[in-house]
Amino acid sequence: MNGWTGNFLRINLSTKSVKKESFTEKFAKTWIGGRGFALKILWDELKPEIDALDPENKLVIALGPIAGIPAPNTGKTVVAAKSPLTGGYGDGNLGTRVTVELRKAGYDAMIIEGKADSPIYLNIVNDKVEILPANEIWGKGTYDTMDWLYKKYGKAAGILTIGQGGENKVLYAVIRSMEGRSGGRPGIGAVMGSKNLKAIVVKGTKDIPMADPAGMKELGAGDLKKVGEIDKKTGWSIQGTTGVLSWCNEVAALPVRNMRKTSHPDAWKIDGERLNNARVATYGCPNCTMRCGITIHDHEGRESELDYENIGMLGSNLEIFDLPQVGSLNYLCDDYGLDTISAGGVLGFYADAIDRGSVEGDFKFGDAERAKELLRMTAYREGVGDFLAGGTMRMAQKIGRNSMDYAMHVKGLEISAYNCKFIPGMALAFATSPIGAHHKESWVIMFEITQTSRESYGREKAQKVIELQRIRGGIFEFIVACRFPWIELGWDLQHYADYFNKITGMKWTLDDFFKVSDRIYALMKFFWVREFPNWDRTRDYPPKVWFDPSNADKEGPIAGKILEWDKFEELLDSFYEIRGWDKRGIPTKKTALRLGLAKEAAKVEKYTKLD
Amino acid sequence: MKIKVKMIGPLIYEAGFSEKELELEKSITASQLLSLVKIQERRPKIITRNGKAIALDEELEDGDRIAISPIYSGG
Numbered sequence: 048m049n050g051w052t053g054n055f056l057r058i059n060l061s062t063k064s065v066k067k068e069s070f071t072e073k074f075a076k077t078w079i080g081g082r083g084f085a086l087k088i089l090w091d092e093l094k095p096e097i098d099a100l101d102p103e104n105k106l107v108i109a110l111g112p113i114a115g116i117p118a119p120n121t122g123k124t125v126v127a128a129k130s131p132l133t134g135g136y137g138d139g140n141l142g143t144r145v146t147v148e149l150r151k152a153g154y155d156a157m158i159i160e161g162k163a164d165s166p167i168y169l170n171i172v173n174d175k176v177e178i179l180p181a182n183e184i185w186g187k188g189t190y191d192t193m194d195w196l197y198k199k200y201g202k203a204a205g206i207l208t209i210g211q212g213g214e215n216k217v218l219y220a221v222i223r224s225m226e227g228r229s230g231g232r233p234g235i236g237a238v239m240g241s242k243n244l245k246a247i248v249v250k251g252t253k254d255i256p257m258a259d260p261a262g263m264k265e266l267g268a269g270d271l272k273k274v275g276e277i278d279k280k281t282g283w284s285i286q287g288t289t290g291v292l293s294w295c296n297e298v299a300a301l302p303v304r305n306m307r308k309t310s311h312p313d314a315w316k317i318d319g320e321r322l323n324n325a326r327v328a329t330y331g332c333p334n335c336t337m338r339c340g341i342t343i344h345d346h347e348g349r350e351s352e353l354d355y356e357n358i359g360m361l362g363s364n365l366e367i368f369d370l371p372q373v374g375s376l377n378y379l380c381d382d383y384g385l386d387t388i389s390a391g392g393v394l395g396f397y398a399d400a401i402d403r404g405s406v407e408g409d410f411k412f413g414d415a416e417r418a419k420e421l422l423r424m425t426a427y428r429e430g431v432g433d434f435l436a437g438g439t440m441r442m443a444q445k446i447g448r449n450s451m452d453y454a455m456h457v458k459g460l461e462i463s464a465y466n467c468k469f470i471p472g473m474a475l476a477f478a479t480s481p482i483g484a485h486h487k488e489s490w491v492i493m494f495e496i497t498q499t500s501r502e503s504y505g506r507e508k509a510q511k512v513i514e515l516q517r518i519r520g521g522i523f524e525f526i527v528a529c530r531f532p533w534i535e536l537g538w539d540l541q542h543y544a545d546y547f548n549k550i551t552g553m554k555w556t557l558d559d560f561f562k563v564s565d566r567i568y569a570l571m572k573f574f575w576v577r578e579f580p581n582w583d584r585t586r587d588y589p590p591k592v593w594f595d596p597s598n599a600d601k602e603g604p605i606a607g608k609i610l611e612w613d614k615f616e617e618l619l620d621s622f623y624e625i626r627g628w629d630k631r632g633i634p635t636k637k638t639a640l641r642l643g644l645a646k647e648a649a650k651v652e653k654y655t656k657l658d
Numbered sequence: 659m660k661i662k663v664k665m666i667g668p669l670i671y672e673a674g675f676s677e678k679e680l681e682l683e684k685s686i687t688a689s690q691l692l693s694l695v696k697i698q699e700r701r702p703k704i705i706t707r708n709g710k711a712i713a714l715d716e717e718l719e720d721g722d723r724i725a726i727s728p729i730y731s732g733g
Contacts, residue, residue, distance in 0.1 A: 290730065291733050293725075294667075355732075464733055490730075490732035497706075534729060537702065
């Protein structure tokens with residue numbers, strides 16, 4: 048089967064069984080790979096309403112047909128499971144050598160089931176799978192773990208690992224790789240920890256089956272070079288993603304003080320220019336010629352890799368405008384294996400709740416030293432750290448006193464670094480992101496602010512959110528590649544269809560891809576509905592504080608303005624209508640049939656009636 | 659008239675400055691400002707005035723804060 052190895056690797060850690068399983072061409076063409084494979088496997092194999100940290104949950108590591116092929120930015124892997132943070136479908140993607148090595152080992156996905164009796168790690172070399180004791184690395188941070196594994200297996204090995212956060216099942220623990228890469232915001236690292244699985248090492252030596260290997264080699268190598276040249280010409284990677292911070296500060300979209308404010312006069316102290324000036328080194332994912340991983344020396348002198356989301360959430364959101372200190376918080380999150388976005392959201396919410404007198408505590412905005420201690424306590428679930436390890440939504444449920452109104456999450460996942468108190472389309476993007484509030488699905492904010500009226504709740508915004516979901520949450524998540532060349536460097540989307548066709552021998556257009564995207568979004572929603580059978584649209588709502596007139600900015604470009612409920616509801620209706628979903632936000636039976644989800648619709652009807 | 663200009667991301671290195679105040683004898687458009695600060699016209703970019711997007715043919719006014727940014731797709 049050109050384009051796919053045709054194999055899954057299934058490892059049950061309870062029984063220690065290892066199986067190589069084949070999948071059909073029909074399955075491959077229906078779900079393509081990455082997020083599509085992971086979702087379908089979890090949908091078919093998980094019993095609904097299980098505890099996400101129970102051995103019954105499964106960890107899926109999935110690749111796409113262009114993953115690992117030398118072509119622009121194809122070094123990404125999807126990690127997925129039922130999320131312990133949200134209770135719904137959860138996934139993330141990260142750049143890692145596992146992408147290349149697992150494909151060369153002969154697999155398109157790995158399914159990890161059960162739970163080991165004691166801490167272990169996996170060593171996979173082609174068809175050989177070893178389950179080995181992890182006594183020497185259990186309890187270590189991700190940097191020491193990577194070092195230990197590098198010494199044993201070499202730097203060319205593909206490695207995924209968790210830190211103490213995953214071991215102690217912090218609900219927003221991530222999976223880490225290559226020292227600077229993280230994935231799985233909705234607690235996928237906690238699922239790995241719940242299985243007593245500390246790390247996965249992969250090496251492969253096989254060829255990836257391709258319809259036109261010589262043609263792909265030539266095309267991919269040429270395009271990698273071209274992308275690198277465009278990057279050099281435009282200078283994008285001088286600051287990477289961190290130019291976004293200055294822009295958000297200009298247009299009143301920066302998260303400041305648990306998103307109470309939208310800009311700050313000291314924001315320049317932590318911007319991309321300061322970051323570039325302090326640069327120690329630059330890192331990137333495999334097959335990348337526009338590397339965005341910029342490291343600096345943190346407050347303690349360690350090398351810490353920063354991007355916009357880390358700085359926004361651990362810097363401005365906590366009112367910490369000291370770049371080395373932000374670097375330290377980021378380093379600790381990376382070492383413990385905690386999601387930096389959620390950690391910044393959790394600490395911001397905690398400081399806000401203390402500030403409002405809703406909970407007692409000794410953490411204040413701007414206190415970097417206490418923030419470091421709280422991150423350590425969170426990773427080990429010590430003292431108040433146990434409370435912080437549950438994430439913002441659970442903290443608000445415990446605190447009560449209307450604190451849920453300013454708990455900055457959707458569906459339990461903390462909002463990433465864009466303050467949308469007056470950006471209706473981006474608020475919709477967070478509201479309808481299929482894993483909870485993540486920017487990766489539909490970053491509509493720049494289009495919205497520059498190409499439309501910011502005040503508008505018009506249908507064109509819902510349309511654009513969906514268009515971006517189809518590309519970003521769809522195509523880039525199932526063929527599996529990084530999206531940065533596409534917008535940042537203007538690298539045409541058609542290139543990805545060309546790679547796909549060269550590899551598979553198919554003749555797909557972008558419209559064929561969009562249909563797969565819509566199928567995946569519909570099934571992700573069915574996954575949530577099966578977990579929460581009383582599903583209604585309120586689960587798609589952004590936090591109330593974005594609609595509270597007393598929270599409007601007092602000055603600046605959006606002074607006195609705030610989101611309006613009635614209009615937002617209309618925008619949400621437009622989104623549902625364009626998607627072919629009902630007013631509860633559930634795909635209708637007609638939509639399910641159109642997308643080839645008849646069996647899935649029948650299954651979900653055991654839980655709730657479809658329109 | 660005086661305006662403040664803020665460059666964002668890689669445009670800082672293209673223009674050769676991060677932020678500065680410009681004193682102008684007469685009003686100019688956003689497009690004319692791009693030539694003045696030596697930003698390639700063909701390069702995709704977005705311009706905001708006091709935090710709100712403006713078109714290339716809009717006239718700038720005394721006291722404006724103009725930010726010029728490349729196009730991003732997120733963090």
